[in-house]
Amino acid sequence: MKLQNKVAIVTGAASGMGLAIAENYAKEGAKVVVSDLNLAGAEEAVANIKAAGGEAFAISTDVTSETDLQHLFDKTLDTYGQLDILVNNAGIMDGMEPVGEVINERWEKVFAVNTTSVMQSMRLATAIFLKQGHGVIVNNISAGGLYGARAGAAYTASKHAVVGLTKNTAFMYADKNIRCNGIAPGGVATNIASSMTSISQTGIARQQLGMAINPRIGQPAEIAALAVFLGSDDASFINGQVIAADGGWTAY
Helix, strand or coil: CCCCCCEEEEECCCCHHHHHHHHHHHHCCCEEEEEECCHHHHHHHHHHHHHCCCEEEEEECCCCCHHHHHHHHHHHHHHHCCCCEEEECCCCCCCCCCCCCCCHHHHHHHHHHHHHHHHHHHHHHHHHHHHHCCEEEEEECCHHHCCCCCCCHHHHHHHHHHHHHHHHHHHHCHHHCEEEEEEEECCECCCHHHHCCCCCHHHHHHHHHHHCCCCCCECHHHHHHHHHHHHCHHHCCCCCCEEEECCCHHHC
């Protein structure tokens, strides 16, 4: 049990990588706060976790709402009395638009979900961690945060920003027993494509060039295994890193 007696918030946890992370955290002994805009999906995830002998509760959270985020953290402390791990997993895609096509509304929505909400969640968690004297943040980012050809301009920029935020946070609080790392998944079998609308034909054609060298599509459980490691004491000396989990895609 790598996460015994730990309490973890996982955002975007009703499906895909977030669901796999929540389930694996519970298997490793953590009490899991299953946070998602889709409350029915979150409740189903909690039912499955409890059926497998784990402990969790579901909560509806719009990560772009500061009020919702505050409620998420307050409810976690009211229920479990502590927070040990924050996993920022919630995210959306853009429409593969290059900068010449991106409109302000798309840019602002992608940044609100993928970047600003991550900062705000980290800010809330850090306040708790400083009082406790410990804490771990795991940001599920993207290979799009490391390279320029994996998505459109808005998504790529939003994820690059979280890479910088992850590294800065790790440095700023390294002397406070707070760790902050990121995961950069490659292509993974999730439903994130459902958040894509008005897809740019120019952008998708350019992005597809890189797909030819992608060795394979990953599974959410493979990302969850890394999230368990980074959240656990096994990773006690790992801080400020963004680890690619992509089957070797970015090695080419």
